[in-house]
Amino acid sequence: MKVLITGGTGFVGKQLAEHLLRMQTFPFKGEASRRIEKITLFDAFPNDTKWTDPRIELIVGDISNAQAVARVAQDADLVWHLAAVVSGEAEVDFDLGMRVNLQGTWNLLETLRASSTRPRLVNASSFAVFGGDLPPVVTDRTDLTPKSSYGTQKAIGELLVADFTRKGFVDGRSLRLPTITVRPGKPNKAASTFVSSIIREPLSRQPAVCPVRKDSLVYISSPRRTVEAMVRAMFLSGETIGAERTIPLPGLTLSVGEMVAALERIAGPTATSLIRWEPDATIQRLVDSWPGRVEAARAKALGFRADSDFDEIVRAHIEDESVTQWWRN
């Protein structure tokens, strides 16, 4: 089978590709498992990963260009659509966000429709489809009220994936992802980037800025759990998922203060003293407008699981990213 991962050189795309290569075959229910022939990583940016597996193909291109998308997606059997301009950037550059997040998703759906083989599609959505005046616990039936262009684009993507699926053009499923934490690498232009920075930077003995109060709630998922969820979503049958094709994922709800306390348990007070608390009213308002508590009943019934605790997430980050444990010296 031919796999396409859009946004494939991003860190989730890379970890997903590694996971798929380890799987060797795909567990389709009721069918023989099928072998992976090719995994195309399509992205606007190359990255420095040295892939040695010959099944990996890296293609740099612009998802807002319909021809470029047609070339990489026309023969795909399984597609993970991760490519996106992140929240902060989509807010600053409205045209770029609409071009990549809306036109790009449209281009992909139209190519998959044209292929006539009804490819499977896992579409990465976000809890940024919510905002403003929210109920204390967001459920699977809470209405879409995005308060950012990114959230608007993600909400539209969910609606398009649902309609292309209902029409039989693709077999799509959208996952509403919690904030992925701890992200490796550098801060990005997402408004939520601090959620990773305040853990990742101190663990590398670097200073970090926390722009929100300690009692601010965040709703998170580790990279490992996120990749697991993306794989699970692909191999559930359409019948199992049912007519509603957007699946809000379970996550861990905790306060920024609880996150920092976990960091201190693991790496000590020298680590947490590297966090400077510099309130930013804009980011505080955004974070307060995001859902803190989420029910995710359907996802749980479909077997998706949240991380069990934040200490585990921090330890997994240390392991996965081979962080030097300077605090042990």
Added chain:
Amino acid sequence: MKVLITGGTGFVGKQLAEHLLRMQTFPFKGEASRRIEKITLFDAFPNDTKWTDPRIELIVGDISNAQAVARVAQDADLVWHLAAVVSGEAEVDFDLGMRVNLQGTWNLLETLRASSTRPRLVNASSFAVFGGDLPPVVTDRTDLTPKSSYGTQKAIGELLVADFTRKGFVDGRSLRLPTITVRPGKPNKAASTFVSSIIREPLSRQPAVCPVRKDSLVYISSPRRTVEAMVRAMFLSGETIGAERTIPLPGLTLSVGEMVAALERIAGPTATSLIRWEPDATIQRLVDSWPGRVEAARAKALGFRADSDFDEIVRAHIEDESVTQWWRN
């Protein structure tokens, strides 16, 4: 002020234009009322209305063509966006529906954004944004679950109007419209067209087909009330409406049997005997999936009103369309 009505030669556009011409000036709160310089009716189809008022300009063009939209919309101060491919047609011709209902709305929003004058926009949406498994009463916070391409396109339109408004590009408001009944003229390709046909045709001594059971609930609004709501929506200030820019409108909930009973009270059993009951499972399923009961709390607080009873709607249709009252002979 310059007015643009997309879909302006449709019957709602025509009645809206007539209403605006009668107003002479526009009641902007806190400002002097302003005179109407021009009303552009932009539509894919001409119609046979003979406009005598020199302020009316009729332009035939394709809303999915960005250049055509730019020409008619670039200097508009007030825009009513009514142009759409109806539900049944958007379902049969997916490309046409997406082109007109999605690309067309996008073209309009982009032109209005480029004008930099923050035009006011009333966007016609629909309760077809709902479908499937609905609560007994749909509220202002019921989540979007369209089960048709038309409903998907209308939901996306609401999201785009909200985001363009939040960004300050336009001052938009979307109205979720009940099924407009009694529509004059001929049946169209909307799945709901029978809701008008079963009244309009017998009143003209013509046979009609009713494809659903008598106990099927419909949620309706008369042409008069619909036009009133469109005018009211334009002249409410953005501050009065608030951050949520989609306004589900109040309507009248009644069964098809109650509609037919009203017809019989007004035009007698000879009229109702012209209705043939021919169940159509597809249409029955669609009608059953639409909301029957709607709360519309915000709209009511903003002064929008439903029709008081269906007999009044039928009598208004007879008056507005100069129906010959053959049953009185």
